[in-house]
Amino acid sequence: MRKQSPLAVFLLILITFGIYGIVWTARTRGEMVRKGADIPTTWLIIIPLVNYWYFWKWSAGVGLVTKKLDPIMVFLLIILLGGIGSAIIQDSFNSVGEAEAPSSATPSAPSQQETSETTVAADSEETSNDQSPQPPAQL
DSSP states (O other), X not given: OOOOOHHHHHHHHHHTTXXXXXXXXXXXXXXXXXXXXXXXXXGGGGSTTHHHHHHHHHHHHHHHHHSSSOHHHXXXXXXXXXXXXXXXXXXXXXXXXXXXXXXXXXXXXXXHHHHHHHHHHHHHHHHHHOSSOOOOOOO
C-alpha cells in the first residue's frame, strides 16, 4: 500500500471539500483489488443508497488487506467520521506498507554493461568449441 501521512489525507479532504476523499477512496480501492479484495467500481459512490453497499464492500477489503481492522469498524469510521476515519484507515495502510517493504525487496536487474559482457563471454565459449572460424560478434 502507498504510504501517505494520515494528517495529509485529512487536510486534503478538508481543503478540497471532500473531493480528495473520492480520489483517495478510488486509489486505495485499486491497491486493495491488486491484493485480492473484491471491491466494485468506485463510480458506485455517486448513486444514493448503493454507495452504502459500495463502502461496505470497500470496508471488507480494508479488513482483508490490513488484517487488523474490523470491517464493521471501518464502515462506521468512513460513514460517520469521514475525513478523520480516512486518516485512521490510512495509518493502518501505512502499517501494512511497512510490513511488506522488507519482504518485497527484489534483486536489481543486471546493468547493460554486465549483460553485454555475459553475451561476449558466451560467444567466445561457443567459438572455442566450434572448429570453423566465426566472424566476431558485434556489440
